[in-house]
Amino acid sequence: MRKYLALKVGILLSLIFFLVAVFGWDLLSDMRHLQQEAAVVENSNHQSHDLHAIEMGVYRNIKVVNDFLITGDHRAENVFYQYQQKLVQMIEQYETTYQDSSLTDLMQSVKNIKGIAGKVFVLPFATENMEGPIFIDEIATEAKQAVEHLTRKHHALDEQVNRAMQMMAGLRMDMRQETVALMLVLLLSLGFLAYFIYNQIVHPLVQMKKAVQRVGEGSFDVHCAVVSDDEIGELAKAFNTMGEALQEREQKLNRIRSLAAHQEKMNALGVMSASLAHEVGNPLASVGMLLHMAKRKLTQQDTQAVASHLDSAVKETERMELIIQTVLDFGRHEFDVRFHEFAVRPVIADAVKLGQMSPQHKRVVIKINEGSNIPLVYASSSMLMQVLMNVIHNACHACRESGEVHIQTIEQGEHVVIDVCDTGYGIEKNMRASIFNPSVTTKEKGEGTGFGLAISKELMDAMHGTLSLLEDAGHGTCFRISVPIAQQGKGIT
Secondary structure (H helix, E strand, O other): OOOOHHHHHHHHHHHHHHHHHHHHHHHHHHHHHHHHHHHHHHHHHHHHHHHHHHHHHHHHHHHHHHHHHHHOOOHHHHHHHHHHHHHHHHHHHHHHHHOOOOOHHHHHHHHHHHHHHHHHHOOOOOOOOOHHHHHHHHHHHHHHHHHHHHHHHHHHHHHHHHHHHHHHHHHHHHHHHHHHHHHHHHHHHHHHHHHHHHHHHHHHHHHHHHHHHHHHOOOOOOOOOOOOOOHHHHHHHHHHHHHHHHHHHHHHHHHHHHHHHHHHHHHHHHHOHHHHHHHHHHHHHHHHHHHHHHHHHHHOOOHHHHHHHHHHHHHHHHHHHHHHHHHHHHHOOOOOOOOEEEOHHHHHHHHHHHHOOOHHHOOOEEEEEEOOOOOOEEEOHHHHHHHHHHHHHHHHHHHOOOOEEEEEEEEEOOEEEEEEEEOOOOOOHHHHOOOOOOOOOOOOOOOOOOOHHHHHHHHHHHOOOEEEEOOOOOOOEEEEEEEEEOOOOOOOO
16 A cells, blocks of 8 residues: 555654544543642631631630639620530531531530539539539530541541541652653654654755756756655656656757757868868978978989978878868767866867958958866867857858957856957847747848857757857957856866
C-alpha cells in the first residue's frame, strides 16, 4: 500500500496525541483526587471548629450554674436557658450540615444537664444549700461524658485529616513525576516529529531547490534522489522526468543551433569564396614562378639559387596550407560541441584573418589591444570563433574600406570581455532594440541574411556568456562579447 505523506504525519500526530492523552488523563485524575482530599481536609477543619464551639457552649452552661451557686443571682437562670437553647441549636445545625447523627448521646447529656440545672435554680437558698454541690457533681459527670464524646469526634477528624494530608502529599509527588514524564514524552515526540519533517520534507525540498537553481543555470543533467514513495518522492520523480525531458530538448536545440550556425558559416564561406581564391591564388602563382626560376637555375648548376627559390616556394606553400586549414576549421560542422579551456588571443587572431579575407575589407585597419594577464576561458573555441568572425565581418563591412576596427580584451569579474568597435555608419536608434532578432539586418539587400547576430547571441548564451550592443560612443558601433573564465586558477594567455 502506498504511504502518503499526510498519512505519515497524521499517524505521528495521533501517536503524540495518544501519549499526551494517557499522561494527561492520569494527571487530571490525580488533580481530581487532590481536590477531593483537599475538600476532606477543609470539611474536617470546619467540623472541628464547630465541635469546638459546641464544647465551649457546654462549658459556658456549667459556668452559669456554678456562678448561680456562688452568687445566688436568679438572673443566671435566664442566661442559662439562653445558652442552653443556643447550644441545642448548634448541635442540631451540626447534624444537619454534616449529615452526622452521632451526637445523639451528646444531645442527651445536654438535656440531662438542663434537668439538673433546673433543680439547682429552684433551691431556696442556693449559696448555703447542701444539695448544690451534689447537683454540681452530677452536672460535671454529664459534662465529662459530653466532652469525651466530643474528644472522640476530634480524634476521628484528626485521623481523617492526617490520612487526607498523606494522600495529598502522595498525589503531589505523583503529579510531579507525571508532569516530568509528560514533558519528556512531549520533547522526545516533538524532536522525532521535527527530525521526520526535516528528513522527509525539508531536506528533500532544499535539495530540490538547489537542483532547480542548477536547471535555471542551464545544467539539465541534475538528478534528485528519490528517498520515499510519498508525495515528496513523486515530486522528485516528476522533477527527474522533467530534467530528462529538458536535457533531451536542449540536445535537440543544440543540434538545431549547430545546423543554423553551420549554415551561417556556409553563407560566410560563400561570401569569402572569391577572396579565398585570391588569397590562395597569389601564393600559388608565386610558387609556380619560384619553381620555374629554380628549374632554370638548376640547368645553370647554381645550386645556391635553386635552394633559395625552393625555400621560398615551401614558405608560400605553408602559407596556402595555413589559409586553407583556417577556412576548413571555420567551416567544420560540430554536432557535439565540447567546452574546454583555451586562450582567446589565437582565436581573435584567426577571426581577424578570416574577417579581412574579403577584398573590400583589406583596407580596413584592425587594431588589437589586449590587456595583460588575460586568463583562460571555459567555452567552445569554434563557437567563439564564429561569433568573433561574424562581429568582425560586420564591423569591417560597416567601415566601407576606409575605417578602423578596434578590438580590446580585458578581464572583468568572472569573465573575459572582448569589445569590437568600429568607426562605421552605426546602427539607427529604432533598430537597436531588435538588432538581435532574426531577419533584422542593416546591410543592403542581398548582402546579409539577418541571422548572423541572432545565431551569435544564441551561441554565447549556450556558452553561458553574453553578446550585447553597447551605447554608441560618438560615431560607429561597439559590440561586447563576455566569455566565462575557467574556474581553476588564472592562466596567462
